[in-house]
Amino acid sequence: MTQRNVINASVTPKGSLETLSQREVQQLSEVGSGSTHKLFRQCALAILNTGTRIDNAKTILEAYEDFEVRILQQDRGVRLELFNAPADAFVDGEMIASTREMLFSALRDIVYTESELSSARIDLSTSQGITDYVFHLLRNARTLRPGIEPNMVVCWGGHSISTEEYKYSKRVGHELGLRSLDVCTGCGPGVMKGPMKGATIAHAKQRRVGSRYLGLTEPGIIAAEAPNPIVNELVILPDIEKRLEAFVRVGHGIIIFPGGVGTAEEFLYLLGILLHPANREVPFPVILTGPSDAADYLQQLHDFVGATLGEEAQKRYQIVFNDPTEVARQMTEGLREVRRFRRERNDAFHFNWLLKIEEGFQRPFDPTHEAMASLPLRRDLPPHELAANLRRAFSGIVAGNVKDKGIRRIEQYGRYEIHGDTAIMQPLDKLLQAFVEQHRMKLPGGVPYTPCYRVVS
Missing domain, CATH: 3.40.50.450 (Rossmann fold)
Known part of the structure; x- marks a missing residue:
């Protein structure tokens, strides 16, 4: 797989998961729980590759080794900072709506799993x-x-x-x-x-x-x-x-x-x-x-x-x-x-x-x-x-x-x-x-x- 065009972008959610707690942000940050951050990075990269014909996880991960995602919690809510993201996920610099929805669905499910697995419930x-x-x-x-x-x-x-x-x-x-x-x-x-x-x-x-x-x-x-x-x-x-x-x-x-x-x-x-x-x-x-x-x-x-x-x-x-x-x-x-x-x-x-x-x-x-x-x-x-x-x-x-x-x-x-x-x-x-x-x-x-x-x- 050859390296595709990449883009840096800032993305906010729409309709769900507008906020995260400081603990949840810490879990997902690179300096927090490394395994959780790695998991979300892999899922995010897959979603950003929606529409490609590649069916090998190792190939995709190696093609975008420099891709990174950072989760920021601001007063107005959550924001994702994407670096070296696949450009095909964007149109004129704006992320495709379905891709944005799925990206935050992944964040929602990973946050829920991490918080619930440590719960006594x-x-x-x-x-x-x-x-x-x-x-x-x-x-x-x-x-x-x-x-x-x-x-x-x-x-x-x-x-x-x-x-x-x-x-x-x-x-x-x-x-x-x-x-x-x-x-x-x-x-x-x-x-x-x-x-x-x-x-x-x-x-x-x-x-x-x-x-x-x-x-x-x-x-x-x-x-x-x-x-x-x-x-x-x-x-x-x-x-x-x-x-x-x-x-x-x-x-x-x-x-x-x-x-x-x-x-x-x-x-x-x-x-x-x-x-x-x-x-x-x-x-x-x-x-x-x-x-x-x-x-x-x-x-x-x-x-x-x-x-x-x-x-x-x-x-x-x-x-x-x-x-x-x-x-x-x-x-x-x-x-x-x-x-x-x-x-x-x-x-x-x-x-x-x-x-x-x-x-x-x-x-x-x-x-x-x-x-x-x-x-x-x-x-x-x-x-x-x-x-x-x-x-x-x-x-x-x-x-x-x-x-x-x-x-x-x-x-x-x-x-x-x-x-x-x-x-x-x-x-x-x-x-x-x-x-x-x-x-x-x-x-x-x-x-x-x-x-x-x-x-x-």
């Missing part, structure tokens, strides 16, 4: 405590809207996909928008942008105001998947597990488009939760879909689920090939069932409290080489536990592919090793090889993909 030692934390962070971000009937559709899929797959995701988003449904994604490019773009046009056709394009991300991913400019609500969760929990707590149904290991990770996380005995009766519409060209991908993912988790897991989702209208119709029908179920049980529409999520799905997984090699991938495990461990394996591969920390670990220690029963490893190896052959393991600049992992049975 937060108990991250229990499953309920972690769920409460996710709830409070989303509420602080004004994401939870009581009284609105279920209409938030989560869309998962790859950030680096074919043109045909991207166009298809837009068509599905358009059909969702025509039915006045809102869209939540991981907020990046590709499938995370396409449904939002399609829904935006449809919402305009329906003269719908107040449409929501919710983007949920986390610091380890945001640099590799900078937010797309359609996102009008950005929330940065502290880690991948809390991000995934936020998806299933605020989303009322999920559509899964073609992608790679990141999409498979999300899919396995969702299946692991839905397969828990306590969630057997909880309605949660899940649809796998894609254009005709993606039929092989969808079938391979379906076969992998059957081979590892069994037929019961396959019953928790539907597959729709190349039919955006049918996808939207089925999702609308599924949301009616969600609405009925929650009304009968007096569960909130804005946060799915009844869904059981065990600590194994909530605890952050640090994909060290030792942790990856010791993952229990055995057939004798309950399906929801096996799904959780498979999810961790895919999470490690994502880290080794695109996250700065993971890339550096692979450079230093070599490839991850993934061990398990032959009956699990063979389908896993087959699926990963299919991802490589279908160019779903892309690297920046067209560099041929070298696996960051080795499957051992």
